[in-house]
Amino acid sequence: MKDFLFNFKMPEYFFVTGDPLIYxxxxxxxxxxxxxxxxxxxxxxxxxxxxxxxxxxxxxxxxILYLLAALLMLFRGGxxxxxxxxxxxxxxxxxxxxxxxxxxxxxxxxxxxLFMAMPFLIGLxxxxxxxxxxARDVAFPALNAVSFWMFAAGAMLFNISFVLGGSPDAxxxxxxxxxxxxxxxxxxxxxxxxxxxxxxxxTLVTGINFLVTILKMRAxxxxxxxxxxxxxxxxITSVIIIFAFPVLTxxxxxxxxxRIFGFHFFTLAGGGSPMxxxxxxxxxxxxxxYIVILPAFGLFSEIFSTFARKKLFGYKAMVFSxxxxxxxxxxxxxxxxxxxxSGPWVNSIFSITTMLIAIPTGVKVFNWLFxxxxxxxxxxxxxxxALGFIPVFLCGGITGVMLSSAxxxxxxxxxxxxxxxxxxxxxxxxxxxxIAGLIYYWPKMFGFIMNERLGKWAFWWFTIGFNMxxxxxxxxxxxxxxxxxYTYPAGLGWxxxxxxxxxxxxxxxxxxxxxxxxxxxxxxxxxxxxxGDPWNGRTLEWMTSSPAAEYNFAIIPKVKGLDAFxxxxxxxxxxxxxxxxxxxxxxxxxxxxxPVVMSGFMFIAGFGFVFEWLxxxxxxxxxxxxxxxxxxxxxxxxxxxxxxxxxxxxxxAAGRRV
Amino acid sequence: MRLKTGYxxxxxxMALLLSGCSSLKSGVLNPQGPVAQKQYDLxxxxxxxxxxxxxxxxxxxxxxxxxxRAKSTNEDYVEPEEKENKWLEVLWTAxxxxxxxxxxxxxxxxxxxxEKSPSPNQKPITIQVxxxxxxxxxKYPEQGIQTVNYVNIPANxxxxxxxxxxxxxxxxxxxxxxxxxxxMPGMTMYLWLEADKAGTFIGRSANFSxxxxxxMQFNVNSLEKTKFxxxxxxxxxxxxxxxxxxxxxxxxxxxxxxxxxxxxxxxxVNRLDENGNPILEPQSPTHHHGNGGKxxxxxxxxxxxxxxxxxTNHK
Numbered sequence: 022m023k024d025f026l027f028n029f030k031m032p033e034y035f036f037v038t039g040d041p042l043i044y045x046x047x048x049x050x051x052x053x054x055x056x057x058x059x060x061x062x063x064x065x066x067x068x069x070x071x072x073x074x075x076x077x078x079x080x081x082x083x084x085i086l087y088l089l090a091a092l093l094m095l096f097r098g099g100x101x102x103x104x105x106x107x108x109x110x111x112x113x114x115x116x117x118x119x120x121x122x123x124x125x126x127x128x129x130x131x132x133x134x135l136f137m138a139m140p141f142l143i144g145l146x147x148x149x150x151x152x153x154x155x156a157r158d159v160a161f162p163a164l165n166a167v168s169f170w171m172f173a174a175g176a177m178l179f180n181i182s183f184v185l186g187g188s189p190d191a192x193x194x195x196x197x198x199x200x201x202x203x204x205x206x207x208x209x210x211x212x213x214x215x216x217x218x219x220x221x222x223x224t225l226v227t228g229i230n231f232l233v234t235i236l237k238m239r240a241x242x243x244x245x246x247x248x249x250x251x252x253x254x255x256x257i258t259s260v261i262i263i264f265a266f267p268v269l270t271x272x273x274x275x276x277x278x279x280r281i282f283g284f285h286f287f288t289l290a291g292g293g294s295p296m297x298x299x300x301x302x303x304x305x306x307x308x309x310x311y312i313v314i315l316p317a318f319g320l321f322s323e324i325f326s327t328f329a330r331k332k333l334f335g336y337k338a339m340v341f342s343x344x345x346x347x348x349x350x351x352x353x354x355x356x357x358x359x360x361x362x363s364g365p366w367v368n369s370i371f372s373i374t375t376m377l378i379a380i381p382t383g384v385k386v387f388n389w390l391f392x393x394x395x396x397x398x399x400x401x402x403x404x405x406x407a408l409g410f411i412p413v414f415l416c417g418g419i420t421g422v423m424l425s426s427a428x429x430x431x432x433x434x435x436x437x438x439x440x441x442x443x444x445x446x447x448x449x450x451x452x453x454x455x456i457a458g459l460i461y462y463w464p465k466m467f468g469f470i471m472n473e474r475l476g477k478w479a480f481w482w483f484t485i486g487f488n489m490x491x492x493x494x495x496x497x498x499x500x501x502x503x504x505x506x507y508t509y510p511a512g513l514g515w516x517x518x519x520x521x522x523x524x525x526x527x528x529x530x531x532x533x534x535x536x537x538x539x540x541x542x543x544x545x546x547x548x549x550x551x552x553g554d555p556w557n558g559r560t561l562e563w564m565t566s567s568p569a570a571e572y573n574f575a576i577i578p579k580v581k582g583l584d585a586f587x588x589x590x591x592x593x594x595x596x597x598x599x600x601x602x603x604x605x606x607x608x609x610x611x612x613x614x615x616p617v618v619m620s621g622f623m624f625i626a627g628f629g630f631v632f633e634w635l636x637x638x639x640x641x642x643x644x645x646x647x648x649x650x651x652x653x654x655x656x657x658x659x660x661x662x663x664x665x666x667x668x669x670x671x672x673x674a675a676g677r678r679v
Numbered sequence: 680m681r682l683k684t685g686y687x688x689x690x691x692x693m694a695l696l697l698s699g700c701s702s703l704k705s706g707v708l709n710p711q712g713p714v715a716q717k718q719y720d721l722x723x724x725x726x727x728x729x730x731x732x733x734x735x736x737x738x739x740x741x742x743x744x745x746x747x748r749a750k751s752t753n754e755d756y757v758e759p760e761e762k763e764n765k766w767l768e769v770l771w772t773a774x775x776x777x778x779x780x781x782x783x784x785x786x787x788x789x790x791x792x793x794e795k796s797p798s799p800n801q802k803p804i805t806i807q808v809x810x811x812x813x814x815x816x817x818k819y820p821e822q823g824i825q826t827v828n829y830v831n832i833p834a835n836x837x838x839x840x841x842x843x844x845x846x847x848x849x850x851x852x853x854x855x856x857x858x859x860x861x862x863m864p865g866m867t868m869y870l871w872l873e874a875d876k877a878g879t880f881i882g883r884s885a886n887f888s889x890x891x892x893x894x895m896q897f898n899v900n901s902l903e904k905t906k907f908x909x910x911x912x913x914x915x916x917x918x919x920x921x922x923x924x925x926x927x928x929x930x931x932x933x934x935x936x937x938x939x940x941x942x943x944x945x946x947x948v949n950r951l952d953e954n955g956n957p958i959l960e961p962q963s964p965t966h967h968h969g970n971g972g973k974x975x976x977x978x979x980x981x982x983x984x985x986x987x988x989x990x991t992n993h994k
Contacts (some may be wrong), residue, residue, distance in 0.1 A: 116834070119890050192887050198864060199847035199888060203953035204812075275987075289865045290952040290959070296863065329747070332762045360850060362863045362868035365794050369787040376779045380772060386736060387771040390766070393743035397756040400748070408744070415736050419729035426782060428789040429721045431858020432707045435850060501706035501854040505887040513881070514705055588691040614968070 086142025128192030155240025175220025229260030254319025317454025329396030419447030438498025487526020
């Protein structure tokens with residue numbers, strides 16, 4: 022017993038050393054932490070932080086937390102990307118060695134997909150969905166906070182790998198046997214497994230939460246076929262999450278058992294199958310790609326319709342195409358490893374299922390184009406990002422069809438051609454969608470509009486940089502350059518393309534910095550949004566004030582059709598009298614401390630397991646279970662009513678007649 | 680003004696891109712054998728089909744942007760009631776279907792044809808490829824010789840590569856001769872390649888396998904048939920024999936130079952674990968696996984014997 026409790030096996034390196042970049046990171050982590058502690062203490066903000074943010078269950082605040090985390094992760098992943106591009110600027114550079122490069126591309130991929138794209142979109146869902154369907158919060162507000170804090174715990178755990186114990190270095194796909202204990206011992210790969218496991222729980226809970234919210238909490242009159250497209254895309258995404266994430270959970274658990282407890286699921290000795298990881302990973306991984314693209318499709322639909330001043334063209338076709346994409350997403354996973362010898366029948370079938378995805382996606386693109394037809398297109402910044410999405414996503418899409426052809430894929434697989442393709446769809450689709458959505462919903466979150474002029478500068482820097490960065494990758498891919506090479510020899514005709522790509526990457530970086538500067542600049546000098554409807558919006562979220570009151574709607578609106586708020590405005594203009602409805606006290610959930618405490622314990626558990634200190638892991642797991650049980654036995658006094666007087670005061674202050 | 684900056688930047692990018700296009704003829708777009716040629720044809724066909732889609736969408740996109748942008752002349756815009764058009768939607772569902780059929784048929788045909796020898800009338804040669812941390816080992820079972828980090832093949836002769844691995848997965852890729860296939864531990868896979876003429880082609884690992892993965896580049900030297908035979912005879916005469924110990928040392932992680940051996944030890948790499956140690960057969964008192972597993976083992980033993988025979992024949 023004593024041996025178990027006090028036996029801390031230290032890894033070879035606990036503190037990562039030996040590189041000025043790492044020392045710089047230590048210093049900056051310590052300085053930033055001290056700075057935050059000082060500011061919070063000096064301005065006596067600890068109570069405020071705890072009450073308003075750490076224990077909040079308000080979907081709007083949780084959304085902001087998600088976006089803040091996502092932007093930080095975008096920065097981290099972006100720095101990784103810039104470091105890789107610097108290393109590849111010219112042949113045979115020694116800016117990074119192989120070990121560092123391998124860690125950096127692994128964290129870049131993992132962070133961008135799981136800790137940037139997903140929380141970014143989930144953040145936007147949090148902000149917009151309850152407002153868009155005319156609800157006062159999500160179905161399970163406290164569970165929503167659990168989702169966020171689980172994600173935060175997982176992301177934090179993954180990120181400290183940089184300085185404590187070393188980062189994972191087997192790629193974001195983490196294929197066995199490379200990622201197994203025999204070939205990659207130490208804490209690095211454990212960080213990957215446990216970071217993803219903990220944040221994955223959060224994502225799964227989000228999926229359940231939004232499914233129930235959308236099915237059960239729509240405003241009266243809003244049937245499914247009167248629901249805005251972003252809500253539809255979130256509903257479908259939630260279903261994909263619920264089906265796909267358990268597969269990841271299982272795969273990670275099996276590999277964790279292999280690595281920490283000596284099981285043999287993926288090792289040759291003992292009869293395991295390394296190939297099984299590739300299957301499990303992509304059975305989750307391909308739907309995951311659609312989890313991050315469908316919400317972006319929803320956002321684009323909203324934005325096109327708003328700024329073309331027109332109903333979305335082919336609404337039902339748009340919904341059906343998303344449904345068929347979600348179904349197809351589960352039957353294409355083998356296309357990630359056509360080259361692993363599945364045989365001609367399997368490859369042919371998965372080639373064809375993959376090509377089929379082009380049909381609903383094509384339908385969507387044409388419907389977006391015809392939404393513009395006969396409209397009046399206003400080139401606001403969100404619209405610019407949405408319009409920019411069409412040509413870049415088109416490039417990603419058609420190269421995707423090229424990749425779907427198995428025999429041709431033998432020549433593209435794992436080459437930079439593939440890298441070009443998936444960055445074109447993931448940046449062109451997801452990131453453009455995220456930024457468009459961020460700027461679009463910015464006034465709803467903070468009550469001011471982001472500066473348009475700076476916004477356009479950011480857009481052009483990013484877009485031109487993006488194309489300069491990734492078009493060359495298609496070409497060097499065809500010239501035989503494979504992904505994850507930390508350097509390359511001269512004389513293969515790759516030099517100039519890599520140089521252009523690096524210049525492009527810096528252009529994207531500048532675009533990102535202008536975007537962030539714009540947030541600060543607009544906070545100081547931006548135009549305030551006093552109406553709550555800065556874009557002349559069509560859906561219910563624009564009916565609330567900016568930012569929306571805690572209870573969202575003093576009176577839940579009645580929905581008469583698609584683009585509900587547009588119809589209400591039209592009726593008002595036609596002089597139809599509004600129904601007089603009496604205000605009632607509003608039932609709201611109270612803040613909860615258990616989500617952040619429980620996730621804190623999960624973080625401790627994860628940290629313990631990463632270093633294979635099972636006693637620490639056990640404390641963390643026990644702690645989170647006890648917190649959960651404690652919460653279950655204290656399930657009363659979790660809600661309160663906002664009195665009518667207070668609602669009236671808030672509404673009057675926002676300039677509304679009640 | 681802002682638009683103009685955009686145009687200038689786009690022009691600049693295009694100019695840069697075009698300046699590099701003359702050197703496109705290498706790698707995948709420079710097929711040097713029948714397998715690569717089949718894949719090249721398919722790639723070009725898919726590019727043609729996709730160009731149709733690309734042009735159609737871009738033309739529509741630009742048209743919509745120019746025609747329907749907000750101007751002072753359309754300030755009195757009233758939202759049209761039209762919200763869908765059945766025929767248009769049928770049209771843009773049907774056209775992609777046709778395009779996909781046009782791509783799917785050659786895809787399936789090529790997928791099946793790549794399973795067979797590219798030149799069925801020619802007698803093929805078999806070469807066993809093993810990737811190990813971080814090197815390529817090529818065994819010639821018919822000749823009984825072994826090379827490391829380079830492979831010589833006869834021109835105009837179909838080569839049947841038998842792929843396997845010790846340690847992590849790699850992918851065996853020689854773009855100018857044809858597409859890749861993974862090398863996996865515990866499982867043998869096959870890849871047909873053939874070179875049209877003599878020459879040297881660069882191959883590399885296309886799947887990340889750890890620290891020195893980047894350096895897993897190797898030359899494929901295609902030699903005229905007679906020259907190839909001379910080379911084999913020369914190797915058998917002059918190159919050292921490889922002992923079991925030398926082979927095991929070779930499997931240890933690291934980067935090595937090109938090597939040539941006139942013989943190799945009889946070791947089934949499919950029975951080595953991630954670190955190159957023999958996998959001990961599980962000691963099961965009862966036979967859970969049934970006949971399937973047993974047959975498989977016998978088959979492997981048979982294959983080993985065959986290798987051994989061909990080995991001795993050449994001595």
